Amino acid sequence: MREKLSSVRFKYMLGMIVDATGSGMYLPLSLLYFHHVTDLPLTQVGAIVTAASVIGLVSNPVAGVLIDRFSARAVLVGGYVLRASAFCTYPLVDNGVAMFAVVLPVALGDTSYPPAIQSFVAEIVRGAERDKLLALQRSLRNAGMGVGGLLAGAALALDESGFYFVVLGAAAGYLLSAALLSTIRPGASAQPAGDRVSRKGGYRMVARNRPFLGLTLLNIPTAFGYMVLSVALPVYLTRELDAPVSLVGVLYAVNTVGIAVLQIPVTRVLVRYRRTRAVALGAGIFALSFVTFAVLGSVSTGAALIAGVFAAVAAFTAGELLHGATASALVAQAAPEETRGRHLAVYQLSWAVPIALAPTVLTALLSLSATGMWLLLAAATAGSALGVLRLERTLPRAAVHPVLPTAGPAVSDTGPTRKVA
Template sequence: MITAQVRYMLGITVDAMGSGMYVPLSLLYFHQLTGMPLEQVGVIMSAGALLALVSNPIAGVLVDRYGARTVVVGGYFVRAAGFFCYPFVDSPVPMFLAVALVALGDGSFPPAIQSFVAEIAQGDSRDKLLAAQRSLRNAGLGAGGLIAGAALALGSDAAYQVIVVVSGIAYLAAAGFIGTIPSTHIATPKAERVRGGYREVFRNRTFLALTLANVPTAFGYMVLAVSLPVYITQQLGASSSLVGVLYAVNTVGIALLQIPVTRMLTRYRRTRMAALGAAVFSVSFLAFVLLGVFSTGAVLMTGIFAATALFTAGELLHGATASALVASAAPEATRGRHLSVYQLSWAIPIALAPALLTALLTWSAVGMWVLLAAGVAGSALAMLKLEPRLPEAAVRSRLSLIPSE
């Protein structure tokens, strides 16, 4: 008998492998098979991605009403349907409709999966499950990327089509694994449902402050994908091949270390460990500033890897711990709505980061790193200030084991 936790991990891994296969070729797929210019493909994909912001609050309502598992599984089916439409796309309008389906499923996933973890795991088990999720997701994304690279080496349109169809099948398989996990959610009778909808969330000032405090950190997370490749190649003069190596350092580090690091962190207050992670992010950003001012040659290469390792350490400290903190801080009756609002602190920076960080980098590379460092340092301080106002069960994952700190 496969346990619920193993089924959850299998679902997350299969999901990540499907995403890892498709994400690296998302722009190239439509350009290669429809002949549309890359610029047009990019605009259509961005327009479709905006729907993720719309599906986010809808997902929150659905989670509270029907349960997180239902929304997670439904989102998988929606994304699979979108991928199965991709081979039939031959012009902009069908492409937008197919991309929009996938975006709707993507947008519903973060608040739904966080709510689901909160339903099936309590206390430090929640931290450990989120850590295992992050670890396996990184491993799955990497494996999917390798499979896609091997398939594309064949150099045929059929390889693109196979990757898309297999990605859709992966989402169906993930839905199968997650859908069999018992859920503790009980449908609330209509007469007993929480009135006021999202007004309940906006009255929760502590949770809103926690959400706002995450915005600078979310921008910090985007550095690896947006700013760092441009900075090290154009500002520091490093080889473009180094970009992939640094990405591997980060993803492999998370895959290998997230679980043991999080197990160690469950002894301490989540707020303080998340704040420590943000502080390490800040130090890594300042390290990149120093590299641009003082380093050359071998020292520069060593410094780039050291700063990237610091960034990875910040992610290890912050990622799973902050997710468990937020899931535990959300009131159970409106957890879906609360987490969908919190997810906006990720969705908006992800949408704005390419334009904003590129503009800052063009204006001043040093200025960009200093602003990011100051922002995440502010997030760390805000986390510490919010600690007394947060529920004790959110701050401490082990209420029965209070360590001296």
């Protein structure tokens, strides 16, 4: 069994590394690619990408139904093939209509990916192994994204045709990932695809699952918090604190390398404790980092300012280490197996909506009051932490505990958790 699990982990993580490398090649250049090959204004390119993303977001519930009906692996592999096919047609794009026609399939594949990958992980591993696999995934994906970015930079440095190398390389990465993950068979505990039924009332079941909806709603403030590193912090540092632009890249590297290096050892420690406590602590540390950023607005000394910025980013990274993989494992286990796809599709909205709104909301708050924005984020993430702790007793016992305790009253793994010594 141990040998079989090792083989599954190897094939899964190899697929994730290939996926991340391909994504890392393309994501930083997505807007520039179409601007380069079509000569469309960047504003028009951005509007087309946004329109496709919104349609993809609306289709999110369909992904949940497909996962429950056909299996997470089928949707995951299908999404990879769909995006790879679209990337192969990118070199043919020469106008806005054609651009929309090729970015829409990519947006649909991107939308189906998060609930599909979380459901897939839930099918192939259980308990503490799920936390460890998700931690390894986060670590290696960060490394893969970095390698992809370097490959893209090297290709573009040689020749402008490097743009085509980037999109075709991303397509090849998706196809190879699809081939690798298609060979992984879910464990015996997973429901076979042939025995699945299409539950017309599946989303009504999600609506009645109040603890799960609570987790979903409480994740929204934290998801906004995740976005500050790429959206709000660069503007805050350069415009409000008069920090050099080069500092932004250094801080981003600190966060990325920190996740890549520390996620696995941190998660090995966290699996000894309740997932809800780790998630709440992570959100609480996010709040602490946001308070630190707010205080920095009144610091004028150069050395103290730089030290404070690095301390705040270190705290942000610590919060991400505690929250990220553990929250994914908590939610995947809290979702009932027969409607896991629908549950995780709903949960994904708590990420998708903040990601879509963050550029507008956070920049608007920054323009009103930078200090106010940080304090509002701190209050919201602190409230999220407290809310998760209050939900703990109503969540399934197996969701709260990576390793089910042997002491305490006999309670079903899927029933509400109770106090355990």
